[in-house]
Amino acid sequence: MRRTQAGGSRPGAARPEAVRGRERVAARRGGDAPPPRGRGGDVPPPRGPRRPPTPPRPPRPPLVLRLGSPRRRINIGLIGMTFILSIFAGRLIQMQGLDSKVYEAAAVDQRQHTEEIPAKRGSITDVKGHELAVTVEAREVSIDPTKVPASVRAKAAAILAGQLGKSEQEIAAKLARTDTRYQLLARDVDPVVASRLLQARLPALSAKKTYRRLYPAGDLAGSLIGFVGDEGNGLGGMEQARNTLLAGRDGKQRVETGRDGQRIPMTSSQRTAPVNGQDVRLTVDRDIQWAAQKSIIEQVRKSGADSGTVIVMDVRTAQIVAMANAPELDLNNWRKAPESEYVNKAASDVFEPGSTNKVITAAAALEAREVTPDTVFQVPDNIKCADRVLRDAEAHKPESMTFRQAVAQSSNVATIMAARRVGSERLYGMLKAFGFGSAPGGGVPSAEAGLLPDYRKWSGSQSCTVAYGQGVSVTALQTASVYQTIANGGVKIEPQIVAGTTDTSGRFTPAPAGKQTRVVSATTAKEITTMLESAVSAEGTGQLAAIPGYRVAGKTGTANRYDPELGRYKGYTASFVGFAPADQPRLVVLSVLQNPRNGHFGGQLAAPVFKDVMTFAIKSRKIPPAGSAAPPVRMRAGQ
Template identity: 85%
Template sequence: MLRLGNPRRRINIGIIGMTFVLSIFAGRLIQMQGLDSKVYEAAAARQRQHVAEIPARRGSITDVNGHELAVTVEARELSIDPTKVPAASRPAVARVLAQQLGKSEQDIAAKLAKTDTRYQLLARDVDPVVSTRLMQAGIPSLSAEKTYRRLYPAGDLAGSLIGFVGDEGTGLGGMEQMQNSVLAGRDGEQRVETGRDGQRIPMTSSQREAPVDGRDIRLTIDRDIQWAAQKSIADQVRASGADSGAVIVMDVQTARIVAMANAPELDLNNWRKAPASSYVNKATAEVFEPGSTNKVITAAAALEAGAVTPDTVYRVPDSIRCADRVLRDAHAHKVESMTFREAMAQSSNVATIMAARKIGSGRLYQMLKAFGFGTRPGGGFPNAEAGLLPDYRKWSGSQNCTVAYGQGVSVTALQMASVYQTIANGGVKIEPQIVAGATDGSGRFVPAPAGKQTRVVSETTAKEITTMLESAVGAEGTGQLAAIPGYRVAGKTGTADRYDADLGRYNGYTASFVGFAPADKPRLVVLSVVQNPRKGHFGGQLAAPVFKDVMTFAIKSRKIPPTGSDAPPVRARAGQ
């Protein structure tokens, strides 16, 4: 006989099982809606909430007269959702986008084909007019976000000094990087609640934090003089077959930089295509041995110590032994009597060594330090280097002599220009300045504080050196090509062996000239330096003409009147 199961038992077991399952659901429901409701509510809010960045407008960079060198204008960033573009429409859409954006049609088509993503960036820095035209063209899911782009109206004018801005809006070189915290401002943000389609949900809350625009920076450079300096040094670099060159124009009384030019210079509107070497401001970053322009420091140390006077007479051979080396003058000559002034005018290495021996290496080292050697200059210059000034106790036997005429130490163009500013300013060194000031939060211009002043040598010593430097530009000197009709000019040539870091040895020359005018009432210092020229190599031959061109333009631009007096009579030669 077949015995059937008890249906009541099965029903009871089923009811118990269902009750257990329902109790689990109920417990979970209580947990979600009761105990953890706040947690899920917050998670849902986060999922709906969208934060949009509101970019701040970057501040401008201008020259000392307010002419714009770097400005920010409105732009658009275009993106698209490839999943919303029908496959049949992609070729036509790609063609329209490529034509309007100046992009490759193949590149745009490749982005539209990436249907595994809902976002593809098409272009940055799009002109708002172009963006509006595309948005009205009916392209599916095309989005435009308001941004800013950086423009450089003057192209390569002071390019490596000004620097440039990357895609993320951050300064990547020059003053753009050095002053980024001032120029950049602070981005704002907009918080809204959106649905799955990205559209804002009506009647939901919205929070907005306004951006703080960047402040404007005014540099000390003069646009017109900067242009003249760039043209002159670029022409000379090209004519002499040199690797590079630099020019600095500095105001004597304030140490403000009036021009800072490099050749070759960086075109800021095409910086991505330029070699990385052109990103560096060589006038502050390139280190070289100064050669004979350094002799003014030896002269200053000797005059301050009372070891020599401008009229001290030396019996000067054309060579001198120093430790294990025989050091020679620039040209062979018989033993001749020279005043110290004449030795400076003719740039005699031997006479300079003889003067340096009277004061010793320790005192010369201290004077080099006082003029700023071995110390990174302040003033907010990008990429500024300290140069090389070894401790005198570590100088080799020959270095005790060669440092006196500018070999065995290294400087930047800015440091050497500062030396001559000190002499021209009556012995008072002023920390060089490149920033004239900046706007504050309300847009009011606030001047930068003046540079720190330090007396390095006495006014008497500075005047005696000035008369020597006038002789160096005179008929008996090596800097005759720097003379400017109607103006008294004081200056010094420099020709030094050039150390090539890539080769690990000396190779080629550094030709330089630095001076100031008018010598009787100094207003401007101009330094020119030409690196590794192939056609000629003397500072008086290559750098002095650049000095003359730039100084002539600068004194005319600043309406500096001609010198009203003749150079004082001096004893130029021994026996006179």
Template identity: 75%
Template sequence: MRDSGGRGQGPGRGGGGAGSQGGPGAARRTPGGPGRAGRPGTGRAASPDDPFHLPFGDTPRSRGGSPADDDVPDDDPAPGGPRRPRPGQGRPRRGDDDLPAGGPHADERSRGRTSRRGGSRRGEDDLPAGGPHAEERSRGRAGQRDGEASPGGARGGSARGERFRRDESDHRRDAGPSRGRAGQRDTEARQGDAFRRRPSDTARRPPHDRSRGDGDARGRDDGSARRTQADNPVRRPRDEDAGRARPGEGPRAATRAGTDAGGRGGTRVRAGEGARRDPQDGARRRAGGGHGKSPPPPKPPLVLRLGSPKRRISIGLIAMTFILSIFAGRLIQMQGLDSKVYEAAATKQRLHVEKIPAKRGSITDVNGHNLALTVEARDISIDPSKIPAEVRQGVASLLARTLGRPVEEMAAKLARTDTRYQLLARGVAPPVADRLLKEPVPSLNATSTFRRVYPGGDLAGSLIGFVGDDKDGLTGIEQVKNTALAGTDGELQIETGRDLQRIPMTGSQRTPPVDGRDVRLTIDRDIQWAAQKAIGEQVESAGASSGTVIVMDVRTADVIAMANAPELDLANWREAPESHYLNRAAADVFEPGSTNKVITAAAALEAGVVDSDTVFHVKDNIQCYDRVLRDAHAHPPEDMTFAQAMAQSSNVATVMAARRVGSEGLYDMLKAFGFGTKPGGDMPGAGAGLLPHHDKWSGSQSCTIAYGQGVSVTALQMASVYQTIANGGVKVEPRIVAGTTAPDGTFTPAKPGKKTRVISTATAKEITAMLEDAVGAQGTGELAAIPGYRVAGKTGTANRYDAELGRYDGYTASFAGFTPADAPRLVVLSVLQNPKNGHYGGQIAAPVFKDVMTFALKSRKIPPTGSAASPARAGAEQ
């Protein structure tokens, strides 16, 4: 096969074989001959049918231009060597290395390798003419001729390799397209490596690796850099002179050079690639010297390395397991460990508790007449956000007119569009609420409730007191007895939804309310009205700042009337000044004046230092330490009995009697009568008064306290003093509450007042006789006398201490007495503070006593005793 050239002599083979000069192969190697020229290194024009065509641009050669159009000058072929093929003279042949690994051309590569190894090659008749297999036939012929290369051709190829290694400045020629077996094997091996290795592997191969055979050795000088560029997926400039034969070299050497350039360097030579080489390439090589190193390979591009799918799946599974374990743990905690807690929270969230208000108990007088009671009412509210702005003023006018409130107040509440609830009025009467709900006002609501009603208006207003918006008592009896009056509210537990609408078919729990108890006072409504009327008129007539009247039962110390002027109007308590809230009869303190002389008389009589017939030489003044004390009226010195001195209310005679008793004895008597001690009996606003200890009395104070200056008491305390004398010397703790009545009508009386004997019955009777004289014709309380009744009483006029001014200013006029004197039943005390039209007690306070006592006697149907006057009074009159 080598001698004859084998199948390489067949028609259509390239010029790279070693056939005879005159054979058909030689004729085909002749330019312009009828045969097909060997494949030049310049390559053929790109064909759209070529599946491995790389989209490089056209060059003059690929377009069929002349060699002069190339940027590199052609070398003359060596004598006897193959002539350089002309453009368009033959179709370039594609080698096995141009076929990709695998795919439809894998069999062709396999058949080529088999033919090279076994010496048998597939004939051209085995492949179809034209198309992609035409190149395969060409490669088969070139391989045959490569195997039968002449020694001259081998020498030419060797000389060309030597010259290339010595002088890299020479231009390389385009290698012939025909490839030998060794070049084909080397090309196939490198093509497989290019598919199996990453681009960076080729760059790391040593430049002088000779392990791939002769073909690799021939092209290692320049092929390493090209191989790096070819292995790199980025397009690199092809070396167009790789397949060009040099002068003196045979076609086989050119074929090997082309093979080395294509296989070793990794650059596939295609048609037109020689013309597309860099014009500066030859100049750079010539400037670099014959043995200069190739330029360093370019840095491979950054390649995004994806992690192992198995590792990603494992990490994902671990993350999902961790997340699911958290959910599972939370689920176990909520439904297992804390289930009771969340169940209770859910129940509490949907459980709505509505308060069922208890009906507040009534306050009645001693006869059961209502002074304060609870009635059904409505609380009117609205959602301001549902009222359009254009009708807001009209709605405000309508609400104000119906509810009796100012228009400005209603307009201000409707302007609160930032809230969905606005309370318009409390305690509206049901008929009024019903009439208002019929009006075309959107989002208007009425809630059932109770309201407090005071039928008497200002009758005993400050004594009864009032309740606040939360239905709790704030002052008076309403505050003191709030627990009994309020009762216990009930509850209705229902399950509601988001909008507080009851969930159907759900259970409910109802705790019924317990209504409050009715409180019965000791007050008699009629006598209260009379007392309040009398003191109010006198305060207005005298120009006093305030006044108080107390009517008390002698035997029980029950307060029958407790009137103040001015009085609190319970129907409009919000508009009243706070000073009217105070129950002055029990809270206001004042210096009693001459009404306190009965305590000095009781102390002297009990001590036995004086009696009613003891005579004193009385002047109209007396020196007491650093002060001179005087009687109310100037008179010449005169002798008078102690009874006469009490009837004429002489201050000098009283001081003379007190000196015989001493400060300590007087102090003890004051304490025994209740001075300095707060009275019990659920009395609202009760005060203790002011009683300094006798050790702290000043020199003049030991004298002035004897006639009621320098000590402060309340009207209730002073009324209790006269109740003690009228009751034969037995003091009974005053009370204002008679008892309570349960909702079922059961009455529970209050405990009676504590009884304490203060003075003896004899002393009490003797003082009573003196007090009768004070109301007689020669006494200071003549205006308090009641026809047909024996009246015992005492006037009082004292300097008034003004706390606001911090000094004494004005007077306190008072009168205290009881009747019938021989069988006392009622005690009446009247006090006027800071009167402007007169200031003596007998002048402005005694008439009030008379009017109130007369009405009380008639109301209680207390007849006169019809007995004669006491001997003491008869003696005094004589």
């Protein structure tokens, strides 16, 4: 009988998928499942007893909070508090007991601040006491940007800019610097302006007392006087050369201040009083300086020269009465001026003097008794010297010429002839005696020594050119000193620029007189003076220097100018130097123009400057003419 529905399937028949699935599940769970059948329907043997199922875990009992003993808690808390308090107590004992002095000193250091009390810088005056540089009281205005609220910065910047003469953008930028507690707004502020700003009640604004330097005469003797920098030190000229004397010594004051920087009332302070600087009185005469400066500035403009210099010197003392340069430095606007104007060219610029140097050759020849003013030379217009042919300024036929005439007409050839009689060694010695190759004393700032090569190193042509002022370099101050020596009877005096000093009590101390040295005899000096008078006569090259009513002695100079930037000669140096009255010399005046473009001869360009300045100077000093007439001299051969 078939069992197809109730009894199961036939052996070997395929089982439904659902049955197979239940068997697999039962096998995984460890339950009963129909045993698998082997091949051909065989039932495999049993595999052994099955593991009984794991019994469920019992539930955990609820946690029970067991509170400790209150006494124990209190004891632990007391121990902790005692430990902490002991730390505080130990620190307190250390600070107030063991290290009390250290912390006291640190606290004092925090409160105490050292303030500098600036000394008042001394004045610089002319020889009559007129102020050329003076110090006045001023204020240094600063602010703490951290205490200026952002809402009022714009208004504060507008007020400060209007009073201090600065742009609002500049002031606003400083007020915005909240990373710092100090911003300097302006130096050299007028006390009235500073007081007005403080009354405006701007937050954290302060004004410190200081001084500022004023130059009442503006550019008068600007490069000679020099100027003072922001730190109060002299930068150039007399301001630098006499800085220690003028500056004095700053004082100090220790005060106690609070966190806001304000001084704590009733606290102690230590004060060292400042020592004000001394006044320096120059030998310069303000009026003559003005005339010299005016004349050389006008001539530089007319001639198209690069620069010009005038020196006025007292013959008897070698005191410098005027030292002018063109262009000149405006001391009230020195920051805007080119650096080339900072230099006192009259003492520092080195150039080849040209024919003004011929008086030294004449002095060497006369002292050696190789020539006299009346010695006659047969003078062509050129002469061969080593590998060069040297010429006079103008071509001329060979002519007989006295040495006096040669100097008056500035003949290069005749001067070389006289120098050959002297020799290079003796000529070199005379140049040294007149001060060439060494810086002049007397305290003139920036004074240079010039260039004087040893005669043993002169080239063949240089032994000739030095005789008429080429191949040797000097300063205007050195050239003026040569003519002071001749005018002073052959006695050289160191140039002087300082007349004396005045201390804080008002006591004036005159400067010591310059060192005196005899260079040539009085006879030689007198002979050269008569030769120089001839140079200013109608037959000389310096006619434009003549002053009606006065006897004038002088010499023109025209030299090739060496340009250091090009490394070669280019242009000319035109000069004239002389003294008056020639019979009783009182003043020396030198004028120099560098690289003029509208003409180049010294007699044409520099002689008129000499005349203007000398005329003003002798009138200013009320120097009368001596009244004597020039002695008759033999100008030409055959006379």
